[in-house]
Amino acid sequence: MGRFTVCPKTGLKRGAWTPEEDGLLSAYIMRYGHWNWREIPKYAGLSRCGKSCRLRWMNYLRPNIKRGNYTREEEELIINLHEKFGKRWSAIAASLPGRTDNEIKNHWHTHLKKRTKQNTTSTKAKRKPVGCETLRLKESANCYQAISRPLILESSGFLPMSPEKSCDIPSSSADSEVEIIQKQVTYESPISSSDAVSDFSGSFWTDEPFLLEDILNMSEDVTSVLVDPSFQFPLSPLGRDIYPYDLYHDYDMDIFFNH
DNA sequence: AACGTAGCCAACCGCAGTCTT
DNA sequence: GAAGACTGCGGTTGGCTACGT
Numbered sequence: 001m002g003r004f005t006v007c008p009k010t011g012l013k014r015g016a017w018t019p020e021e022d023g024l025l026s027a028y029i030m031r032y033g034h035w036n037w038r039e040i041p042k043y044a045g046l047s048r049c050g051k052s053c054r055l056r057w058m059n060y061l062r063p064n065i066k067r068g069n070y071t072r073e074e075e076e077l078i079i080n081l082h083e084k085f086g087k088r089w090s091a092i093a094a095s096l097p098g099r100t101d102n103e104i105k106n107h108w109h110t111h112l113k114k115r116t117k118q119n120t121t122s123t124k125a126k127r128k129p130v131g132c133e134t135l136r137l138k139e140s141a142n143c144y145q146a147i148s149r150p151l152i153l154e155s156s157g158f159l160p161m162s163p164e165k166s167c168d169i170p171s172s173s174a175d176s177e178v179e180i181i182q183k184q185v186t187y188e189s190p191i192s193s194s195d196a197v198s199d200f201s202g203s204f205w206t207d208e209p210f211l212l213e214d215i216l217n218m219s220e221d222v223t224s225v226l227v228d229p230s231f232q233f234p235l236s237p238l239g240r241d242i243y244p245y246d247l248y249h250d251y252d253m254d255i256f257f258n259h
Numbered sequence: 260a261a262c263g264t265a266g267c268c269a270a271c272c273g274c275a276g277t278c279t280t
Numbered sequence: 281g282a283a284g285a286c287t288g289c290g291g292t293t294g295g296c297t298a299c300g301t
Contacts (some may be wrong), residue, residue, distance in 0.1 A: 054288085087280080106269085111267095
């Protein structure tokens with residue numbers, strides 16, 4: 001959002017993330033996991049504070065993030081959970097896979113709060129259709145992203161991603177894609193799948209810090225692919241695209257939907 | 260077409276809880 | 281047990297975009 005480009009106190013960059021920064025952070029975490037947020041920007045080659053990196057990853061770059069297109073079921077669940085938990089957004093988010101506390105909080109303030117007020121003031125008030133009524137371009141892009149990214153990289157490790165209702169993917173095709181991807185991971189990943197799992201648990205340590213050079217030395221220069229917006233389906237170090245929709249939504253979206 | 264306004268949402272801040280030494 | 285470091289959470293901000301005039 002560019003409130004400040006550089007923090008005057010620390011000299012660290014602030015504000016909106018660039019595609020290059022997203023690529024560097026994603027590439028680093030996908031390869032090494034988030035072992036120490038404070039140190040990550042240093043080794044990933046980012047002029048950001050660790051807190052900013054964590055926020056960006058958790059709310060935006062994480063592989064299984066769902067964006068936009070809240071289903072009626074999700075909204076009802078949020079309302080019910082809000083009655084139960086109040087403003088404990090993280091507790092609410094725990095019941096909505098793929099949704100972040102920040103996004104739920106925003107959605108509550110912009111949509112659901114009004115609706116609950118309307119419900120209390122007028123039980124006859126018509127419900128606005130929820131979900132896809134204002135499908136924006138970037139949300140469409142993210143819907144695509146969800147289709148193309150069947151891996152969930154939670155702390156528990158890799159899990160096949162269930163197809164999203166809002167995207168109407170036949171489960172059979174999604175499942176078969178998962179199979180293909182799992183083979184790709186086995187074949188392409190420079191680290192074993194068990195290592196990968198431990199990486200994402202955030203519980204591994206080594207004697208040597210992970211350097212940016214390590215990423216840059218990856219086979220076929222993965223990072224250059226990651227930061228190249230003209231590359232349509234960039235692969236993560238684990239063999240799948242990890243690119244956030246932000247990288248794409250400024251470009252011609254036809255590259256997604258014409259394939 | 261130009262301008263003003265409102266809504267959306269990414270990102271920041273500060274605080275609290277947890278972990279490590 | 282104390283102190284410092286780290287992480288996570290909720291509140292808030294402000295730039296961007298869509299919409300109305």
